[in-house]
Amino acid sequence: MNIETNVPLQPHNSFGIAARAERLLRLRSMDDVQTLLTDPLRLEPHFVLGGGSNIVITGDIKRLVIKVELMGKQLVSEDEKAWVIQAAAGENWHDFVAWTLAQGWPGLENLAMIPGSVGASPVQNIGAYGVELQDRFESLDAVDLQTGQHFTLDAAQCAFGYRDSVFKHAASDSRDLGLLGRALITQVRFRLPKKWRADISYADLEKKQAQKGIAQPTAAQVFDWVCEVRRAKLPDPNSLGNAGSFFKNPTVTPEQCQDIIAREPRLVHYQLADGRFKLAAAWLIDACGWRGKSVGNAAVYEKQALVIVNKGGLTQPCTGGEVVTLAKAIQTSVYERFGIHLEPEPVVV
Ligand code: EPU
Numbered sequence: 001m002n003i004e005t006n007v008p009l010q011p012h013n014s015f016g017i018a019a020r021a022e023r024l025l026r027l028r029s030m031d032d033v034q035t036l037l038t039d040p041l042r043l044e045p046h047f048v049l050g051g052g053s054n055i056v057i058t059g060d061i062k063r064l065v066i067k068v069e070l071m072g073k074q075l076v077s078e079d080e081k082a083w084v085i086q087a088a089a090g091e092n093w094h095d096f097v098a099w100t101l102a103q104g105w106p107g108l109e110n111l112a113m114i115p116g117s118v119g120a121s122p123v124q125n126i127g128a129y130g131v132e133l134q135d136r137f138e139s140l141d142a143v144d145l146q147t148g149q150h151f152t153l154d155a156a157q158c159a160f161g162y163r164d165s166v167f168k169h170a171a172s173d174s175r176d177l178g179l180l181g182r183a184l185i186t187q188v189r190f191r192l193p194k195k196w197r198a199d200i201s202y203a204d205l206e207k208k209q210a211q212k213g214i215a216q217p218t219a220a221q222v223f224d225w226v227c228e229v230r231r232a233k234l235p236d237p238n239s240l241g242n243a244g245s246f247f248k249n250p251t252v253t254p255e256q257c258q259d260i261i262a263r264e265p266r267l268v269h270y271q272l273a274d275g276r277f278k279l280a281a282a283w284l285i286d287a288c289g290w291r292g293k294s295v296g297n298a299a300v301y302e303k304q305a306l307v308i309v310n311k312g313g314l315t316q317p318c319t320g321g322e323v324v325t326l327a328k329a330i331q332t333s334v335y336e337r338f339g340i341h342l343e344p345e346p347v348v349v
Helices: 029-035 095-103 118-124 201-213 219-233 254-263 281-287 320-340
Strands: 005-008 020-027 044-048 064-066 073-078 084-086 139-142 149-154 183-193 241-245 269-271 277-279 297-302 305-311
Touching: 020 029, 029 183, 064 183, 084 118, 095 118, 095 219, 118 183, 201 219, 254 277, 277 281, 281 320, 297 320, 305 320
Parallel strands: 020 064, 044 064
Antiparallel strands: 005 020, 073 084, 084 183, 139 149, 139 183, 241 305, 269 277, 297 305
């Protein structure tokens, strides 16, 4: 196995935090994966690195870093109802979405411009503008580094939730099949129905539709609108390091929601299908006055309070410690004012 040592990770995390991997193993082909499975190295403590867009690195990584660089994408089957498209884990998510549209296979356009790799997309069950990965997911292939076995999971087995899946839980959790720290995703398949309808139910997209005056947008138009909305709201990690939304939107009971509204009538909330309410974490953070505030070079983004950015760029980057300190201070103040615990989205390494 070709292990690289002391590898700079700054180019491999979207915050642009400066840190090193003591040992890094790149997986570029299924042969590389097979070699790893037959090597005792697979049992060592490790960290799987995808696009690095959902991590906060707090120091040099001592565990073996496994960087997934498996490439390839293709149509694997087609019937009268749908296309099934497969992409390897190392493919860039946004490029993959753009490619499916260019091939004439719509369905992923609402998920345009989400940073990261295809392999990380099911871990997070990425979602935006009314669509979640699980709505288009068919199945995935992975290897279990503990047993050395290959396996395939369907959507039910992935146990998708809001920014959640079986890959974020350890086996000891109440779910039967926790795969945290053992699964390495190699290929992901998507089912894209041929009967396509634009999903523009999300307020930001409805606004775009009204502005553009287009009643029946094409998938390519929805893709462009999503890109425009994201560019206006979210910082481009290439110019301002960040990891997207830093916290999940919390869910509360109707009673809790009413209780907060009684004190804070402007609370931004949405009712969910199960009767519970989702609160806009961005609003809670904003209401506590965090927009633009910083700890060292980690700052709350001026235009979206849910995003923490690295305002020091690549030359004077924030540290992971600064990001974590800022995040904890935000959690404390939101808890003190609203009694709500905000759960971070990125993985702290
Ligand atoms: N708001 C504020 N202050 C702010 C920003 C927003 O009060 O600084 C309020 C606004 O009222 C706004 C509401 O919060 O209507 C919600 O904000 P937004 O519509 O921007 O969406 P979000 O809930 O902050 C979620 C996802 C994003 C996804 C967008 C669009 C989570 C944690 N985040 O953000 O996902 O792109 O919806 O669907 O669910 C990500 O996960 O990294 C991510 C960017």
